[in-house]
Amino acid sequence: MEPVAALERIAFLLEREDASPYRVKAFRTAAHAARGLPDGPVDTASAARLPGVGPVTAQVIAEASTGGTPGYLADLMARAGPLAEGGEELRAALRGDCHLHSDWSDGGSPIATMARTARALGHEWAVLTDHSPRLTVARGLTAERLRAQIAEVAEVNRALAPFRLLTGIECDILDDGGLDQDEDLLAELDLVVASVHSKLAMEPTAMTRRMVAAVRNPLVDVLGHCTGRLVGGKRARAESRFDADAVFTACAATGTAVEINCRPERRDPPSRLIARALEAGCLFSVDTDAHAPGQLDWQAYGCARAAAAGVPADRVANTLPLEALLAWTSR
Known part of the structure; x- marks a missing residue:
């Protein structure tokens, strides 16, 4: 070596x-x-x-x-044994990861490094979803920086074909349910993850309206870490309160996937809400939310939780081949 x-x-x-x-x-x-x-x-x-x-x-x-x-x-x-027990069949069926970050926002590695690692793990595609501008603590991308990133992704894809790094964003859901980026620019991206990052303790009725408005936006493909919780340690944070049935019904009606976030400190949604989303007829997206190359292997955590909840592979967007994924996101 x-x-x-x-x-x-x-x-x-x-x-x-x-x-x-x-x-x-x-x-x-x-x-x-x-x-x-x-x-x-x-x-x-x-x-x-x-x-x-x-x-x-x-x-x-x-x-x-x-x-x-x-x-x-x-x-x-x-x-370095298996990260989780269960979900091995689902993990083998995954073709990509819909949520990862680079050093353009709060990730620690260049875009090309994240893409090469995703390819080495067996992915056919992955989606770069750095933060939107309002999240300044995470160096969220202005419209100008996002356009520059789109150009860099094209360069990476020329070097790594047939692997495909898709353009995307993790877009803040604003207080009124709007999206934290120019919608014409969002329409140019391959995939949009929408997440709540602020006012997580908002009153439940208002939070429900906020989330439902976001998932009904035709530009939104994935609802990210829906409760915003953090589990364990000094950074523990309670779940946001909202009408889960109303939010998941809206997701099912619009074809917006509910993310099963694989980060160990998130484990979001909680298992009881995965079951509610499954019953509502939702699609899912099992995503690492990786901020470093090694974290791209964390899908095993989410696959184990999805399998334990009985989520079938045909309800998981990550199992789609590239053209089918793009057909879904451009619906």
């Missing part, structure tokens, strides 16, 4: 197990520094002189440069 591949694999596996972003960054920085190394063995002292390389990453470089598997990587691989 050569050093860059070893360092990038370590970073991926650390992201997969939700390690500290600072720890991951050390390995990605070292991988960038190691790209200029000549072939052949490199001693630890020489590796440590590379910019941004510390003692641990220097050791990895030295061990990998001899063709072996570094000990640090071997330990990660030994504990």
Whole structure:
């Protein structure tokens, strides 16, 4: 194994197990520094002189440069078992991921890196859904930046064909149910995820009106992390309150998919609401909401939850081949 591949694999596996972003960054920085190394063995002292390389990453470089598997990587691989039990058949049927972020907003990696990783995981397509402008804390994209991103996605697709990275956005649902981006520009995108990110404790009747208005907008394809909850730890946050039956009935009527968000700290919707959405006749989208390459493997979490709720594969948008997916989003 050569050093860059070893360092990038370590970073991926650390992201997969939700390690500290600072720890991951050390390995990605070292991988960038190691790209200029000549072939052949490199001693630890020489590796440590590379910019941004510390003692641990220097050791990895030295061990990998001899063709072996570094000990640090071997330990990660030994504990990198299945992320969840159940849902294996659904995971095998998935063709893509409808919700992921790059370093254009609050993700940590370039667009091309996210796309290459999605392809390496077996996806035929994936949708880039960086945030809309009002979410300034996440460096949401203005209309001008979104247009520039569309051009960059086209460049990535030229390099990675036949894999296809689709243009998209995670668009804030405004207080009145409107969308946080120019609708003419939204109409140019392949897929729109709409999510509530503000005033999550809004009074239930108003929140219901807000969400129903958004999912009835013909530009919206997926309702993202519908309760907005966070589970466990210091960042725990209660669910938003709304009339789930009214929202899911609107989703079913308009063909808007209810997202089963795979992030471990979200697990959104809760299981009882997945069951309500299934009963209402909704489509689903099992999405990682990945902010780093290794998190693209988190679909296993959502597939296990979908399978436990009895969601059949033919009700999951991610199982659609590319042309069928685009036909659905352009309905």
